[in-house]
Amino acid sequence: MDPSEYDLPFFHRQGFHRSTCVVCGHAFWTLGDFDRCQEAPCREYGFIGAPIFVRPYSLREMRETFLGFFEARGHTRIRRYPTVARWRNDVFFTQASIYDFQPWVTSGAVPPPANPLTISQPVLRFIDLEEVGRSGRHFTLFEMMAHHAFNRPDHEVYFKDRCTELCHELLVEKLGANPKAFTYKEEVWEGGGNLGPSLSVSALGLEVATLVFMEYTRDGENLKPMPLTVVDTGYGLERFVWASHGTKSAYEPVFGEEYDELRRSFAPHDAAVLIDHARALNFLLTDGVVPSNSKEGYFARLLLRRSLRILGRVPEAPDIYSILERSGREIARDFPEVGMHRDDLRRVVEAEVERYGEAIERARQTIRRTEDRIRSSGGHATSEDLIDWYDSLGVPPDLAVEELREPPPIPNDFYSLVAARHENERPTNDYVEVTQGLPEVPASVPKTEVLYYLDPYTVSFDAHVLWTEGPFVALDRTYFYPTGGGQVTDRGHLGDLEVVEVAWRGPWVLHRLERPSPFRVGDRVRGRVDPVRRTQLMQHHTATHLMNGTLREVLGPHVWQAGAYKATESARIDVTHFRALSKEELRAIDRRVNQIVREDRPVKSYFESRAEAERRFGFTLYQGGAVPGRELRIVEIEGFDVEACGGTHCTHTSEVGAIEILGVERIQDGVVRLNYASGERALEIREEHEEILREAARRLGVPVSRLPEGIDRLLAEIEESRKVARDRRKEDLGETAERLLSDPRATETVGPVTVVAARLDLDRTEMMELSRILSREAGRVVILASEREGRGTLFVGSTAPGISAANVVEAAKPAFDGKGGGSPAAATAVGEPGAPLTTALDAARLAARGTVAA
RNA sequence: GGGCACGUAGAUCAGCGGAAGAUCGCUGCUUUCGCAAAGCAGAGGUCGGGGGUUCAAAUCCCCCCGUGUCCA
Missing domain, CATH: 3.30.930.10 (Bira Bifunctional Protein; Domain 2)
Structure with missing residues (x-):
C-alpha cells in the first residue's frame, strides 16, 4: 500500500x-x-x-x-x-x-x-x-x-x-x-x-x-x-x-463478582472457562441456536459439554443451570432479551445435558468392552485408541482413562493429534446460483413493478413488454409471483402462450414462456395468472407462517425456521428443536394451528422501514433468513406471528381452510420437519386417506373402526401359517432322515462312525437342515448331493471326532471339478455344469470311510 | 458441509468369510400356602435397506437410510 x-x-x-x-x-x-x-x-x-x-x-x-x-x-x-x-x-x-x-x-x-x-x-x-x-x-x-x-x-x-x-x-x-x-x-x-x-x-x-x-x-x-x-x-x-x-488477567475486571464466586470452587482457569462459556451460551441460545451435532448447533454443544466436563470434576460444583442463570441475569441488565425466555432456554439445556449423560454412559460401556477384547487378545489400549474414542464416541481422554484397567498415557498434544486427523477433510461448497440459466438483461431496461405484493387476488392484468430474448419476457409490471422465499413459481399465460416459470433476475421479473417469445418490445400483452395454483400457493404460504407461529408457541421460542418449501401439492417447514416431536405435541400443534385458522384473524401485508420493523418486532422477523432492502415487507398475522416475507398471502386466516399435518420427521440433529397441506389440497388428501382406509377395511372384510384388530388377526394368521410351513418342512426332512438311516444303500456304520450319504435334490438350506437332523447324535458324517440348474452341490456335515467335513469335501472336489470349502463341522462344494455328481458323492463317501479306517 | 464409529432376539451386546449366539427380559413346567429365587424346557431373527464379489456374506466392496461423535 x-x-x-x-x-x-x-x-x-x-x-x-x-x-x-x-x-x-x-x-x-x-x-x-x-x-x-x-x-x-x-x-x-x-x-x-x-x-x-x-x-x-x-x-x-x-x-x-x-x-x-x-x-x-x-x-x-x-x-x-x-x-x-x-x-x-x-x-x-x-x-x-x-x-x-x-x-x-x-x-x-x-x-x-x-x-x-x-x-x-x-x-x-x-x-x-x-x-x-x-x-x-x-x-x-x-x-x-x-x-x-x-x-x-x-x-x-x-x-x-x-x-x-x-x-x-x-x-x-x-x-x-x-x-x-x-x-x-x-x-x-x-x-x-x-x-x-x-x-x-x-x-x-x-x-x-x-x-x-x-x-x-x-x-x-x-x-x-x-x-x-x-x-x-x-x-x-x-x-x-x-x-x-x-x-x-482480564477475567477479574470483566467478570467481577461472578468470577470471584466461582473461584471459591474452581481453579482460576476453570472458573474463567465456565463463566466465559456461560456468557457465550446465553447469547447463542437467546439468538436461537439449538445444540446439535453440526453447523452452529455444534458450537453450542461444544461449549456446554466443555462446561459439563469441568463441573463433573468437582463434586461440590454448582449445577450448570445456576451458572447459566447467574450469567444470564447479569447480561440481561444490558441486553434484556437475554433474560426473556429463561424457562425455554432451560429446557433446551436440560435436553442437552441428558443427551450428554447418555452419550458418555454408552461410551464408557463401549470402552470397557473394547479394552476387554484387546486384553483378551494379549494387547492393551494405546494412546491411539484414546484419540479414536474421542473422535467417534466423544469421550475426552481423561474420562476414558478412568474406565481403563491399563490406561495408556494421554499425549500432551492430544488435541493437535485429533486435529491432524481432520486435516485432509475437504468441505464441499456447491452453491447453486438461482440465476443459473437466466439471460443477462441490459441495465438500460427499467425494472419491473411487482404488483402481487399489493394485491394477491388479481390474476388478470395488462402490461407492456420491456425486453425479450428467446422464451424470456420482462414486463413493466406483473402480478406473476417469481420463485423465491421457498414459494414455487406462479404459472399462467401471457397472451395465448403458457408461462412455465417466473424468476427474479436482478430487479427484473423474467417470465419464461413455453416457446420463444413472439412479442416485441412495446407490445401490450394480457397476463393471466393460473388462479387455482395461485390460491393453493397462497394458502400454503400463509399456512406455513401459521405453523411457524404455532410451533414457537407450543414448543417454545427456541424454535426458528431453518427452511421451508411451499408447493401446490403440499408444504413443509423445518424448524430448530432439540428432540423429535411427541404424539401429544403433534396433537397440540394440529389443534392450535387449526384453531387460529378458524379464528379468521386478519393477515396484513405492508412495507415498513427496516429499522422501525426491527424495533417493533425484533430479529424474529427474519425467519426465512435475511431479506435485503431498506423497506421490509411485513406479513403480520394479527396477534400471532410477524415475519419479513415477500410471498403471496391470504388476507384472513380462514381462507387457509384447514391444515392437515401429513408427517413429521427429524431430518437432522436439532431440526424437525413438518409436512402439511391446506385448502383444497387438505380436503383432497383427507378424502384420499379415507378412501384408502375404506378400501383396506373392505379388503380385510372388517369395518373401518376394526381395522387395527383386523390387521393384527391377519398378521397372526401369517405368522401361524409360516410356522406351520416350517414345521411341515422339518417333519418332511425328519421323515427323509428316518428313511435314509434305515436304508442300507445310504447308511453304513464304520466302527464308531455312521456315514450317511445320499443324493436328493434339495436346496442349500434344506441340505443343511437335513444334515443337522441326521447328525444330532455324535459320530455322524452326512454327505448330501443335489443338482440345481445343471450344477452339482455337495454338502458334508460331520459330528464325528477326527473327521473334518472340510477335508472330506476337499477330497471329493477333483471328482467333479468342484470349488468350495468349509469348516470341520460343515463344508460345501459346487461342481462345474455337467460334471459327474455321483462320482463326487462316492469320492466323499470313500474319503469319510478312509479317514475312519486310518 | 466433511471425517470417523455404530445399526444382529423385546433390551444390552458378542460373532467380523464356512451350520446365527450370550446375558437380562418373556412363556411353560418343577419347587412354594403365595411371592421371591433356583432348576429344566421353550418361544422370539428378512443380522437397517438395496446392489456387487464369492462355491459360500451378519462378516468383504459400493450406494442409500438411520444413530452417535469429532471437526469446520
Whole structure:
C-alpha cells in the first residue's frame, strides 16, 4: 500500500512522527519516542499494574462511555445484531461488528440503518477456544465496540482523517490516556475481495483498536476504487476494561463478582472457562441456536459439554443451570432479551445435558468392552485408541482413562493429534446460483413493478413488454409471483402462450414462456395468472407462517425456521428443536394451528422501514433468513406471528381452510420437519386417506373402526401359517432322515462312525437342515448331493471326532471339478455344469470311510 | 458441509468369510400356602435397506437410510 495512504493531516496537526518498528518492520505514527511499535510481541505487556486509562471502568461503564462519546459526535447508537449471522450463508456467527452490514450495506445495495453509527456488537470467535481461561485475555464471546461510516460519492460522512482523530480523542481526552503512549501502525486489511489501509492502535503492548478503511476492490494486480468506502473500526470492550484496571488477567475486571464466586470452587482457569462459556451460551441460545451435532448447533454443544466436563470434576460444583442463570441475569441488565425466555432456554439445556449423560454412559460401556477384547487378545489400549474414542464416541481422554484397567498415557498434544486427523477433510461448497440459466438483461431496461405484493387476488392484468430474448419476457409490471422465499413459481399465460416459470433476475421479473417469445418490445400483452395454483400457493404460504407461529408457541421460542418449501401439492417447514416431536405435541400443534385458522384473524401485508420493523418486532422477523432492502415487507398475522416475507398471502386466516399435518420427521440433529397441506389440497388428501382406509377395511372384510384388530388377526394368521410351513418342512426332512438311516444303500456304520450319504435334490438350506437332523447324535458324517440348474452341490456335515467335513469335501472336489470349502463341522462344494455328481458323492463317501479306517 | 464409529432376539451386546449366539427380559413346567429365587424346557431373527464379489456374506466392496461423535 502506498505510504501516502497513511499520511493523514491529523497526524501532522497533532505533531505525530513516522518511524519504523525495529522488530516487525512496520511503519507507525506516534507522539512518543519509540523504536518499535507498541503492539505485542514487538513490545511486551507493560500495563499490568500500570493502567492505560485514568481510572478503572466496569464493563457497563466502559460500553456506555464509548457509545456516549460517539453519540455526542453525531453517531447514532444502534442495537446489537444476533450472534448467529442468519443473514449470511458464508459464516455461522457474527465475528465482527461489520458483519452486521455485510453484504448488502457494504456493497451499497441497501442504505445503513444510520450513518455514521456506533454499536457494541457481541461477537463469537471459536479459533482461540483453547486459550480461553489460559491466556488471561481470550474470550469466546466479546463485545466489539465500533463506529462505522459509509461514504457514497454524493455523500461523504468521514474517512481516514476524522476516524483517526475520533479514536485518538476517545483514548486521550475521554479516557485520559497518555497521548504519547500510542502507536498507530500501518497495515493492510483485505477481505471479501476488498482491501484498504488500516491502522492498528496500541499502547504498552496492548492493541486497543483497529481502524480499517475499505476503499479498493482487487482486480487481479490492480486496485479499483470502491464506489462506497467504509470506515470499519473495532475496539475490544473487554480489553478496554482490562486496560483500565491493569490487572494480571482480564477475567477479574470483566467478570467481577461472578468470577470471584466461582473461584471459591474452581481453579482460576476453570472458573474463567465456565463463566466465559456461560456468557457465550446465553447469547447463542437467546439468538436461537439449538445444540446439535453440526453447523452452529455444534458450537453450542461444544461449549456446554466443555462446561459439563469441568463441573463433573468437582463434586461440590454448582449445577450448570445456576451458572447459566447467574450469567444470564447479569447480561440481561444490558441486553434484556437475554433474560426473556429463561424457562425455554432451560429446557433446551436440560435436553442437552441428558443427551450428554447418555452419550458418555454408552461410551464408557463401549470402552470397557473394547479394552476387554484387546486384553483378551494379549494387547492393551494405546494412546491411539484414546484419540479414536474421542473422535467417534466423544469421550475426552481423561474420562476414558478412568474406565481403563491399563490406561495408556494421554499425549500432551492430544488435541493437535485429533486435529491432524481432520486435516485432509475437504468441505464441499456447491452453491447453486438461482440465476443459473437466466439471460443477462441490459441495465438500460427499467425494472419491473411487482404488483402481487399489493394485491394477491388479481390474476388478470395488462402490461407492456420491456425486453425479450428467446422464451424470456420482462414486463413493466406483473402480478406473476417469481420463485423465491421457498414459494414455487406462479404459472399462467401471457397472451395465448403458457408461462412455465417466473424468476427474479436482478430487479427484473423474467417470465419464461413455453416457446420463444413472439412479442416485441412495446407490445401490450394480457397476463393471466393460473388462479387455482395461485390460491393453493397462497394458502400454503400463509399456512406455513401459521405453523411457524404455532410451533414457537407450543414448543417454545427456541424454535426458528431453518427452511421451508411451499408447493401446490403440499408444504413443509423445518424448524430448530432439540428432540423429535411427541404424539401429544403433534396433537397440540394440529389443534392450535387449526384453531387460529378458524379464528379468521386478519393477515396484513405492508412495507415498513427496516429499522422501525426491527424495533417493533425484533430479529424474529427474519425467519426465512435475511431479506435485503431498506423497506421490509411485513406479513403480520394479527396477534400471532410477524415475519419479513415477500410471498403471496391470504388476507384472513380462514381462507387457509384447514391444515392437515401429513408427517413429521427429524431430518437432522436439532431440526424437525413438518409436512402439511391446506385448502383444497387438505380436503383432497383427507378424502384420499379415507378412501384408502375404506378400501383396506373392505379388503380385510372388517369395518373401518376394526381395522387395527383386523390387521393384527391377519398378521397372526401369517405368522401361524409360516410356522406351520416350517414345521411341515422339518417333519418332511425328519421323515427323509428316518428313511435314509434305515436304508442300507445310504447308511453304513464304520466302527464308531455312521456315514450317511445320499443324493436328493434339495436346496442349500434344506441340505443343511437335513444334515443337522441326521447328525444330532455324535459320530455322524452326512454327505448330501443335489443338482440345481445343471450344477452339482455337495454338502458334508460331520459330528464325528477326527473327521473334518472340510477335508472330506476337499477330497471329493477333483471328482467333479468342484470349488468350495468349509469348516470341520460343515463344508460345501459346487461342481462345474455337467460334471459327474455321483462320482463326487462316492469320492466323499470313500474319503469319510478312509479317514475312519486310518 | 466433511471425517470417523455404530445399526444382529423385546433390551444390552458378542460373532467380523464356512451350520446365527450370550446375558437380562418373556412363556411353560418343577419347587412354594403365595411371592421371591433356583432348576429344566421353550418361544422370539428378512443380522437397517438395496446392489456387487464369492462355491459360500451378519462378516468383504459400493450406494442409500438411520444413530452417535469429532471437526469446520
